[in-house]
Amino acid sequence: MYEKQILICAGTGCISSGAYEVKEALDNELQKNNMEDKVRVILSGCHGFCEKGPLLIVYPEDIFYCEVTGEDMPELVEQHLVNGNIVERLLYKDPNTEQIVSNHEEILFYSKQKRLVLRNCGVIDPENIDEYIIRGGYQGLKNALDKDPSEVVEMIKNSGLRGRGGAGFPAGMKWEFAYRSQGDKKYVVCNADEGDPGAFMDRSTLEGDPHAVLEGIMIAGKAIGSDEAYIYVRAEYPLAIKRLRTAIAQAEEYGLIGENILNSGFNYKVNIKEGAGAFVCGEETALLASIEGERGMPRPRPPFPAVKGLWGKPTCINNVETLANVPLIMRKGVKWFTSVGTEGSKGTKIFALTGKVNNTGLCEVPMGITLREVVFDIGGGIRGGKKYKAVQIGGPSGGCIPESLLDLPIDFDSLTQAGAMMGSGGLVAMDEETCMVDLARYFLSFTQNESCGKCTPCREGTKRMLEILERITEGKGEAEDISRLEKIAVTVKDSSLCGLGQTAPNPILTTLRYFRDEYEAHIYDRRCPAGMCKELLSYYIDPEICNGCRACTKVCPVEAITGEKKEPHVIDEEKCIACGACLDRCKFGAVKTK
Amino acid sequence: MLSLTINGHEVKVEPGSTILQAAEKLGIFIPTFCYDPQLAQVGACRICVVEVEKARALVASCCTPAADGMIVHTDSERVLAARQANLSLLLANHPLDCLTCEKTGECKLQDYCYLYGVDESDFVGAQKDYDLDDTNPFYIRDMNKCILCGLCVRICYDVNGAGAIEFINRGFDSKVTPAFDDPMEYSSCVFCGMCVDSCPVGALIPKESIRQARPWELKSVKTICPYCGTGCGLELLVKDNKVVKVRGDLSNPVSRGQTCVKGHFGIDFLDSPDRLKTPLVKKNGEFRETTWEDALELVAAKLKEVKPTEVAGLASARATNEENYLFQKLIRSLGSNSVDHCARL
Numbered sequence: 001m002y003e004k005q006i007l008i009c010a011g012t013g014c015i016s017s018g019a020y021e022v023k024e025a026l027d028n029e030l031q032k033n034n035m036e037d038k039v040r041v042i043l044s045g046c047h048g049f050c051e052k053g054p055l056l057i058v059y060p061e062d063i064f065y066c067e068v069t070g071e072d073m074p075e076l077v078e079q080h081l082v083n084g085n086i087v088e089r090l091l092y093k094d095p096n097t098e099q100i101v102s103n104h105e106e107i108l109f110y111s112k113q114k115r116l117v118l119r120n121c122g123v124i125d126p127e128n129i130d131e132y133i134i135r136g137g138y139q140g141l142k143n144a145l146d147k148d149p150s151e152v153v154e155m156i157k158n159s160g161l162r163g164r165g166g167a168g169f170p171a172g173m174k175w176e177f178a179y180r181s182q183g184d185k186k187y188v189v190c191n192a193d194e195g196d197p198g199a200f201m202d203r204s205t206l207e208g209d210p211h212a213v214l215e216g217i218m219i220a221g222k223a224i225g226s227d228e229a230y231i232y233v234r235a236e237y238p239l240a241i242k243r244l245r246t247a248i249a250q251a252e253e254y255g256l257i258g259e260n261i262l263n264s265g266f267n268y269k270v271n272i273k274e275g276a277g278a279f280v281c282g283e284e285t286a287l288l289a290s291i292e293g294e295r296g297m298p299r300p301r302p303p304f305p306a307v308k309g310l311w312g313k314p315t316c317i318n319n320v321e322t323l324a325n326v327p328l329i330m331r332k333g334v335k336w337f338t339s340v341g342t343e344g345s346k347g348t349k350i351f352a353l354t355g356k357v358n359n360t361g362l363c364e365v366p367m368g369i370t371l372r373e374v375v376f377d378i379g380g381g382i383r384g385g386k387k388y389k390a391v392q393i394g395g396p397s398g399g400c401i402p403e404s405l406l407d408l409p410i411d412f413d414s415l416t417q418a419g420a421m422m423g424s425g426g427l428v429a430m431d432e433e434t435c436m437v438d439l440a441r442y443f444l445s446f447t448q449n450e451s452c453g454k455c456t457p458c459r460e461g462t463k464r465m466l467e468i469l470e471r472i473t474e475g476k477g478e479a480e481d482i483s484r485l486e487k488i489a490v491t492v493k494d495s496s497l498c499g500l501g502q503t504a505p506n507p508i509l510t511t512l513r514y515f516r517d518e519y520e521a522h523i524y525d526r527r528c529p530a531g532m533c534k535e536l537l538s539y540y541i542d543p544e545i546c547n548g549c550r551a552c553t554k555v556c557p558v559e560a561i562t563g564e565k566k567e568p569h570v571i572d573e574e575k576c577i578a579c580g581a582c583l584d585r586c587k588f589g590a591v592k593t594k
Numbered sequence: 595m596l597s598l599t600i601n602g603h604e605v606k607v608e609p610g611s612t613i614l615q616a617a618e619k620l621g622i623f624i625p626t627f628c629y630d631p632q633l634a635q636v637g638a639c640r641i642c643v644v645e646v647e648k649a650r651a652l653v654a655s656c657c658t659p660a661a662d663g664m665i666v667h668t669d670s671e672r673v674l675a676a677r678q679a680n681l682s683l684l685l686a687n688h689p690l691d692c693l694t695c696e697k698t699g700e701c702k703l704q705d706y707c708y709l710y711g712v713d714e715s716d717f718v719g720a721q722k723d724y725d726l727d728d729t730n731p732f733y734i735r736d737m738n739k740c741i742l743c744g745l746c747v748r749i750c751y752d753v754n755g756a757g758a759i760e761f762i763n764r765g766f767d768s769k770v771t772p773a774f775d776d777p778m779e780y781s782s783c784v785f786c787g788m789c790v791d792s793c794p795v796g797a798l799i800p801k802e803s804i805r806q807a808r809p810w811e812l813k814s815v816k817t818i819c820p821y822c823g824t825g826c827g828l829e830l831l832v833k834d835n836k837v838v839k840v841r842g843d844l845s846n847p848v849s850r851g852q853t854c855v856k857g858h859f860g861i862d863f864l865d866s867p868d869r870l871k872t873p874l875v876k877k878n879g880e881f882r883e884t885t886w887e888d889a890l891e892l893v894a895a896k897l898k899e900v901k902p903t904e905v906a907g908l909a910s911a912r913a914t915n916e917e918n919y920l921f922q923k924l925i926r927s928l929g930s931n932s933v934d935h936c937a938r939l
Contacts, residue, residue, distance in 0.1 A: 278764070295761060300637035300657040453742065453761065453768030454638050457676075460683035463766040464717040484716055491679035494672070495640045495652045502651055 002040040004081065005059040009122055011046025011204055012239060013361075014053035018069060019043070022054050025070030029077040039081060045208015046200075047122035048362035049109055052092065055122075057104065064104035065090040095358045095380050109359045112377045114340065114366045116348050117324045121208030126243050129250040132211040138256055140330030144219040145264040152223040153179050156326065158334045160346035164201075165191055165282070165319030166397065166423050167499065168345070168412035171326075174316060177306035178224040181314035186226035188217050189310060189317040192233035192240070193287060195279040196395030197446060199426040201350040202320035204362050206233065206240035209324065210247035214257070216323030218268050219330055224316045228269045232287050235274040244272055279450035282424075283498045284317045286452065297454045298498035319424070321350055341367035345411035349422065355391075355429035356383050365410065372406040375429050386431040390514070394423025396443040396450075397503030399510030400436065419510040421503065435532035436515040437522055440507045441469035447504040458501030461492035465508060474535045477523035486512065535578055537593040543568035545590035552582035552591060598664040613644060613655035613666055624668055625677065625706050627794050628743035629656040632850065633752055639743045641706065643676055644668045652676055678710050684741050686715035687722055687766075688795075695739075697796030699809035703741060724769065729777035732785045732859045733800050740797040742768055746789035753852060758783035787858030791841045791851065802861065803839035807831075816843055819857035823914040824848065826857055837861050902929025909935045 006026065010019050023043060030036050047055050052066035058080060065076070068090055079085045092101050094108065101107050115121075124131035132138070144152050157172025178186060190213060194202040206213060217229045233241055248270050251257040259267050273291050280286045281296040288310050290296040309315025325347055329337045341347050345367040351374065354360045358380030365374060371391060375381070382388045390400045393410075399420030401408060408414050412422050430439065448462040465488050468481050489505035489512075496502045512519060521527045528536040541552075541561070546568040553561045553569065560576040563569030571582070571591075583591045595606045600617050607616045612635070617624050627639035635657035643652035647665040652673065655666075667673060684703060692698050707713070727735040744761070747770055751757045758781045761768050772781030790798040812831040819826040827846020830837045840858055842851035863869055873889035874881040897905060907925035909918045922933040 280764075297761075300635070300654060302659060448765060451765035453764045453766070454636070454744075456638070456640050456680050456684060456741070459742065459765055459768060460680075460687055460717075464683065464686065464719055467719040468717075480716075487675075487679055488683070488717065491676050491683075493651070495643045495676040495680060497637055497640065497654070 003038045005040045007042050007044045007057045009047045009055040010043035013050035017053045019054040021070040022068055025073040029073045042125045045121040045126045046204035050361040051359050063102050066092050108377050113363050114348050115364045118364045126208050126210055127246050136331055137211050138215055140327035141215050141218050143330045144222045145262055145266055149223050155334055159329045159337045161325055164321035168422055171322055175223050178314050178316040181307050183314045185313045186224055187310045187313055187315040188220045188226050188229040189315055190217050190231040190323055191317055191319045192231055193275050193282040195282045196424050196426040198354045199352045199424050201425045203237050203240050205320050205324050207243055210243045212324045212327055213320055214247055216326035219326050220316055221268055227267050230271045230273050230291055232273045232275055234277050236277055280452045280500050283500055297452045342411045344413050351425045351427040353379050353427050356431040357429045358383050367411045368409045370407050370409055382431045389430045389432050392428040394421040395426035396446045398423040399506040402514040419513055433530050435528050435530040436511040436518045438473050438532055440511045441473055443507040444469055455497035457492045458496045461488045462504055464488055472522045473533045475526050482519055537578055539571050539576055539593055541569050541571055542590050542592055545588050551585050555581040555585045596660055596662045598660050600666045601668055607660050611660050613658050613660050616660045622668055624655050630745055633748045640680055645670045645673050678712055681707055681712040682715045686717040689738050695796045696799045702794035727777050729779040733790050733798055736797050737769055739795050741795055745792040749788045749792050754786050756782050756784050785855040786853055800839050806838045807833040821856045822911055828857055837864055905930040906932035911936050911938050
């Protein structure tokens, strides 16, 4: 009989910051103290608070330790497990109030969240199906199997569940199309090709609660009349793939996948297809082409996959997070689900919160929460007491939302109106030192690199937009560049073949909408207001500080610095290439930028 | 039948028809690069975009099915702006050597730039820079001129079946090329020339016609390929009574524009000084020209001189099945079973 249980977060973030070393050290320490039989150690899925990883929770007292290392384990075992004293130095300290918190639910990062989809992540052992079942797992499937397919479709329609992959298309409608399509064979495809830079909602869900996704897939299968599914997951997610394979094997062993599931006559097969990492394969038609072994390029719609999808068969394709919502709706009912969220956006949304906030990580929030709450409560505000500037929401397809819209409720329609989009859930917070032109340039370099090249506007347009943005950030912007950017952006958005191209200009269009003055400052004043664009900085030497040590003259590659020994030096702005070598070299802080 | 409105005109079309087909029925012009009625449509080039009321973005008319009650605009400001900007984007990455380009006069990019008033690109930047591939005797591939419409790739896969070319790389670096980016000579290309016929710009140029004629100087003469018995339709492009180049005849019901290397590129014999134009009869150990009448009389006389079993007939693949059938019947009726055929050209 175990007296205590310790959960160590084994999400990819915590693993890379040393979770396995912590586990090994803890096991060793428990062995030394003969406590292996009293304390059970579990590697769980992602807890979300990656900023503070590796994370460790001791139950039943629910003490939350963060940033633990292997070296902390002897103290933790001796103090906490043997003597019953909490190790205070390893507890979480609120960066703003400096208050020490021991219970994770009291941490603002967690208390503002509503973890429905992530309810099991970080709580159960994802490689043990029993733990999933104990927490109500596969009850939703059972309920679905007892119903007529049309009733299941109706329930999802009534729940108002919208696709979490980006565009927010009503999932129930998609299911209904696939349900109504005639076909001897139908497929369910789970889109786990999460590609937005910095986004890892789907990975954490798959790693932390793979059965929830499998259960969602099979409910969709029952609803549309399919007997086979593909999970398209990127090969860069080896842990997710491993845990999915384990979960499938365990579910097969329990008769939850296979022939005549739960004596219902329903048969189901689940395949995993590893993607090679092209961003465009997250677009549903390109994804299907990739499963079929073709080059990952989008196909025109209609016909929509629900009518003619994988190998020409009716196919229902949903994102991981969408499918992970489904078992909950089937188990707890439509009313329960619709009690969370706003009129047009029901339920919760998971965001990967990154950028200049204090608490980066994964958070699940009810739809309708304001950006302010996410950034300042969950995110703990801006790091280093700097001034908040904007958030980029929805990754490279999304847009920038300025400070004036901090009280914007996060839901599909409000975000679209603001020129951004929900996207798959990337949320990057920026402070006053972020240059918005450079930000747009970064996202365009991503989409330009990931454009498949099939259609003209995206292939040629993303390249030209990137070139213009590069020019502007390098201080070579031309007066016509803003109108050129707008012209290309509108064309690419309006005439591209797939969602990648249609949304790629969003970072430009929103930064132009809310931060046009920054573009103008770069072009007309040759100045980067955020002080970020290197080529736009001009260097000078403060004669009050310079002691004429000559160190800077030796590192200057273009001999732009002159001056007598022990006399203040001068930088010739004509010659200076703004490489910054002198700034790095000067020990006295005499080299400055303006 | 479905009923839709295009530019204010109502039109009725069969279900399954595209907006482009409906517009064609009304005589409304929509530009296309990657469209080919004999292939499945891919909607890649986006030049055929039109505005459909209530649709979020512009749609490609070549592959969007017409729907009942649809209201379409093919010449709205929004559509024209998109076409102009897309042409400008293509032009920014296309050599402007139209003065000497073989395609001038029948180049779709040139025609549409003229039509939409795009005289130079607003978006100067990096350009493709590939070497020419002229490793084969039949055509030159200049991928700097390619607009990546993909027609050649689809023709090669879906019509010929050779599958010699595909896209490599992605985005701006996309390129149509054989496997491993090898020269055509080392690919599975059978040089049927259908890709050359399909190219809307000057990326694929038949070698035989280089600097021979401008498109407007050429007269089109439809004929049947003389090579084998299949009887493919060819379109000969003739200047001053000389065949400059050949392309498949799309209107021919037998071949519908398809060709093989012989019919497409094997035209050098036409004006060859070695070409036989009359029968030859050997006299005193030397071949002399003669008339068909004399030649056939000579053959008939010889046949009478020998025993039937001493006669053998050799037929040709250039004749049709029916002609070959009749030929063997003739030889057998003479009393010989020795009939053979050259099997292929």
